[in-house]
Amino acid sequence: MSSAAASLQARRTFGGALRGLTRRVGGREALFGIVIMLVLIAVAVFAPWIAPHDPEAIDAAQVLAPPSLEHPFGSDTLGRDVLSRVIYAFRVSLAVAMGSVALAFLIAVPLGLISGFSGGWVDTIIMRPLDLLLALPALLLAITLIAIVGPGASVALIAIGIIYLPIIARVVRSSVLITKGLPYVDGARSRGVSETAVLRRHILPNSMGPALIQGTVLIAFAIQIEAALSFLGLGAQPPTPSLGVMLNDGRDVLTLAPWVEIFPGVAIAITVLAFTLIGDGLRRRLDPRGVTR
Amino acid sequence: MSDPILTLEHVSVDFQMQDHVVSAVSDVSLAVRPREIVGIVGESGCGKSTLAMATMGLLGSQARVRGHVVFEGRDLVALSEEERRALRGDRMAMVFQDALTSLDPTYAVGEQVAEAIRAHRDVTKAQAKDAALKLLRDVGIPAPEHRYDEPPHRLSGGMRQRVVVAAALANDPPLLIADEPTTALDVTIQAQILELLLAMRERHDTAILLITHDLGVVAQVCDRVAVMYAGQLVETAPKTELFRAPRHPYTQALLAAQPTSGLERGRLRVIGGEVPDLSAPPPGCRFAPRCALAFDACGMTPVLEVVGPDHRAACWAVTPGSAPTSAGQGSDPIMSSAGVGS
Amino acid sequence: MSSARLRFVLRRTAVMIPVIVAMSIFVFLVIRLVPGDPVRTMLGFRANDENVATIRAQLGLDQPLLDQYLAWAGGLLRLDLGRDFISNVPISQLLGERLPVTLELTFLAMGLAVIVGIPLGVLAATRRKSMGRATTAYAVAGISIPDFWLGIMLVLLMAGTFRLLPPSGYVPFLEDPVANLRYMILPVLTLAVAESAYILRTTRASMEETMGSPFISFLRAKGVSERRITYHHALRNAAIPIITVIGIQVGVLLGGAIVIEVLFALPGVGRMLVTAISQRNYPVVQAGILTVAIIFILVNFVTDLIYGMLDPRLEEGDE
Numbered sequence: 001m002s003s004a005a006a007s008l009q010a011r012r013t014f015g016g017a018l019r020g021l022t023r024r025v026g027g028r029e030a031l032f033g034i035v036i037m038l039v040l041i042a043v044a045v046f047a048p049w050i051a052p053h054d055p056e057a058i059d060a061a062q063v064l065a066p067p068s069l070e071h072p073f074g075s076d077t078l079g080r081d082v083l084s085r086v087i088y089a090f091r092v093s094l095a096v097a098m099g100s101v102a103l104a105f106l107i108a109v110p111l112g113l114i115s116g117f118s119g120g121w122v123d124t125i126i127m128r129p130l131d132l133l134l135a136l137p138a139l140l141l142a143i144t145l146i147a148i149v150g151p152g153a154s155v156a157l158i159a160i161g162i163i164y165l166p167i168i169a170r171v172v173r174s175s176v177l178i179t180k181g182l183p184y185v186d187g188a189r190s191r192g193v194s195e196t197a198v199l200r201r202h203i204l205p206n207s208m209g210p211a212l213i214q215g216t217v218l219i220a221f222a223i224q225i226e227a228a229l230s231f232l233g234l235g236a237q238p239p240t241p242s243l244g245v246m247l248n249d250g251r252d253v254l255t256l257a258p259w260v261e262i263f264p265g266v267a268i269a270i271t272v273l274a275f276t277l278i279g280d281g282l283r284r285r286l287d288p289r290g291v292t293r
Numbered sequence: 294m295s296d297p298i299l300t301l302e303h304v305s306v307d308f309q310m311q312d313h314v315v316s317a318v319s320d321v322s323l324a325v326r327p328r329e330i331v332g333i334v335g336e337s338g339c340g341k342s343t344l345a346m347a348t349m350g351l352l353g354s355q356a357r358v359r360g361h362v363v364f365e366g367r368d369l370v371a372l373s374e375e376e377r378r379a380l381r382g383d384r385m386a387m388v389f390q391d392a393l394t395s396l397d398p399t400y401a402v403g404e405q406v407a408e409a410i411r412a413h414r415d416v417t418k419a420q421a422k423d424a425a426l427k428l429l430r431d432v433g434i435p436a437p438e439h440r441y442d443e444p445p446h447r448l449s450g451g452m453r454q455r456v457v458v459a460a461a462l463a464n465d466p467p468l469l470i471a472d473e474p475t476t477a478l479d480v481t482i483q484a485q486i487l488e489l490l491l492a493m494r495e496r497h498d499t500a501i502l503l504i505t506h507d508l509g510v511v512a513q514v515c516d517r518v519a520v521m522y523a524g525q526l527v528e529t530a531p532k533t534e535l536f537r538a539p540r541h542p543y544t545q546a547l548l549a550a551q552p553t554s555g556l557e558r559g560r561l562r563v564i565g566g567e568v569p570d571l572s573a574p575p576p577g578c579r580f581a582p583r584c585a586l587a588f589d590a591c592g593m594t595p596v597l598e599v600v601g602p603d604h605r606a607a608c609w610a611v612t613p614g615s616a617p618t619s620a621g622q623g624s625d626p627i628m629s630s631a632g633v634g635s
Numbered sequence: 636m637s638s639a640r641l642r643f644v645l646r647r648t649a650v651m652i653p654v655i656v657a658m659s660i661f662v663f664l665v666i667r668l669v670p671g672d673p674v675r676t677m678l679g680f681r682a683n684d685e686n687v688a689t690i691r692a693q694l695g696l697d698q699p700l701l702d703q704y705l706a707w708a709g710g711l712l713r714l715d716l717g718r719d720f721i722s723n724v725p726i727s728q729l730l731g732e733r734l735p736v737t738l739e740l741t742f743l744a745m746g747l748a749v750i751v752g753i754p755l756g757v758l759a760a761t762r763r764k765s766m767g768r769a770t771t772a773y774a775v776a777g778i779s780i781p782d783f784w785l786g787i788m789l790v791l792l793m794a795g796t797f798r799l800l801p802p803s804g805y806v807p808f809l810e811d812p813v814a815n816l817r818y819m820i821l822p823v824l825t826l827a828v829a830e831s832a833y834i835l836r837t838t839r840a841s842m843e844e845t846m847g848s849p850f851i852s853f854l855r856a857k858g859v860s861e862r863r864i865t866y867h868h869a870l871r872n873a874a875i876p877i878i879t880v881i882g883i884q885v886g887v888l889l890g891g892a893i894v895i896e897v898l899f900a901l902p903g904v905g906r907m908l909v910t911a912i913s914q915r916n917y918p919v920v921q922a923g924i925l926t927v928a929i930i931f932i933l934v935n936f937v938t939d940l941i942y943g944m945l946d947p948r949l950e951e952g953d954e
Binding site for chain 3: 270
């Protein structure tokens, strides 16, 4: 094969593979979201190598400097590089967001599975207390919990995780209820498969789709909630950097140096955008009928 | 013999999917005369429902309809959407398979009949209600005043289908298309609904295009029958003629495959092979891959030729002397029309 | 009201009461878990064992938990919510002053979001090509942008650059409606943008699903106008998920209102709560959280009632 034909062949297969991938994740937007998410995770993981300056480095000569080559996001009231601060703060936010959802999954998925699968009073005992949590607005509950234990990033993580427990448990439970009633489960039972095996092999894999979608949506919300908590002073405490705190501090110099306020907000928006797009794409593929919220 | 009320001329319907095109209906030509009941039979996926929807103009934007759908002298394909809307429910009506999902679940059944009237006639709400009550009585719903305000889920399946028929015939349309109207019903209710359709034909002078996969239904009510396979029209004939002397190999196989109620034992006759993939249909006759009589000429789409009184079949093996001899020259497989209507 | 509907309402009311009671117990216990002695915090440097004991006895904090709860619950039924630890003002008075602010903020924001979100959602669902991209972009942006950041940006624009609207402050509506609205525009807008995005998305999804139902085809077969199909039939059927989301979102808005009240210095329940928490002023915290929870429960109750009216199938028997 000539080199021209070979490269055409390669491009065609690449194009085909790309189209297949796009379809698998549920659309162009979702692919876009995944790319952004990977970039963001990379930024968070490789922060020490990516950040151009030490986020705590004070530079009296560069106080409130507008964006420039040396400080692409400008600098704040103490001359610290905003870009580097955003990167490190973002790390914390992302960790809290993903951590809280992971925590919630760890506890709520088994609860939802058991609750949906067993039904009856087991279901009631598990779900009623969780439903009580749902009766309060999320932020309010988080603030209350933090008020009990005291502020901090890890506390925020746990608080958000607790808020998410009933949501994930409900989604898993709904999926289990639907899957439980499907004919092939009866088929498996009539073949003599044990209850635990039915749960593990048939119910579990098919109930995870909506849960995954809900998870991505919840990560997006968690970023927002963590930012709001830090904004109120209830989240990550200094010296731990935090986007919410940056947003609060930026208010003081809003008219003088808007970039101090703008860029942390943009960082949050992009992150939420990425996960929302991924969630939308997954929903199109896995849960068109809407078990998730 | 009066002019046909509906004439389908070389109607084809393609669906534009993400990365391929599905040829759901291929070059179908058919005529329906006033007050005639024409049955379209075929297995699932043969395109009969699509054909019905295309005739009404109810297919979505992914569908491309080619050919002519001539109704009361006008080509519906060429009309604007608003002109078609004005005809739907007034001059041409349709009922679907499942009456429960045909009705708005949040809306009273009587109102849904009245709505059909108010969509086309300038009448007051009270007048429409009166007319709707009368229609409900006509279709055999006892004490319609009590049923008028009920939501659909409170009625039985048979009653719901009657409501749907009432709404469809509210404005005395000369053409009714019934897409599998009895499939979702119990056998006893089926019989009632078929009786109803016959009665409606008498009362409203309506021609009916009846879509079904059930040959029993065809035997009960149809005047003429058209057989479809994989989007192609393969045979048309008066009912008795079709059952007595089917000519197309597919029709013969279809009739032979019906389990008989006689006491003879024997194997069920099945048709070997599978229905073709309509995104990549075989050229020419689509039944050829499964047909015992297939030969070279079948690579070109057969044309409906007369094989008996008002009886046409599209099969080179069956129509005497009309098989093309120039099979391998890559000519256009869609032949020009040779006989449409009477 | 038909008897079926009456039974439905009574059933729902009966369910609501245990939930409120459970909520009050929950709130009561959660607050008691706050570490640190509130009396000491309150007295500050004046705290010594004697003072602390006296105040504790005065406030009834030395009683067993159950007695404390019953005393408090009894007070609730008489609408006596106790007194602010710090200022000794009756909490019912505080709430009376602050609740209208929060309610005004929340309901104006939801109202605006619904007025913008639902029509846009319907249009996006029924006119795919033209409206599709623009509304999707708006919806996704609305969800992604943190609302308090948007508020700050709006302040920068409106109050800073253009000097059109005040950045903070409040005047009660009954005192001066025009001034009240001037102060409320930015906070309401801030909350409404994100909210309208959610409602738009939900409306669009629900409408798209409904428009694909078979009964829509039959309506078209009857020759009913597309306009009537969309607004009279489809919207009614699509309404239930939309209303569900609105109900849930009122809760979210109440939470978001907390931050917005702090941001715009509005004298609402949210800001009162945040301050009270940092002061360990727990009668206030208790009453505040319970109030918000009850509002939310009431909203859900009304939502259920509306479901029943919209879809007759739901009134018969509960799931």
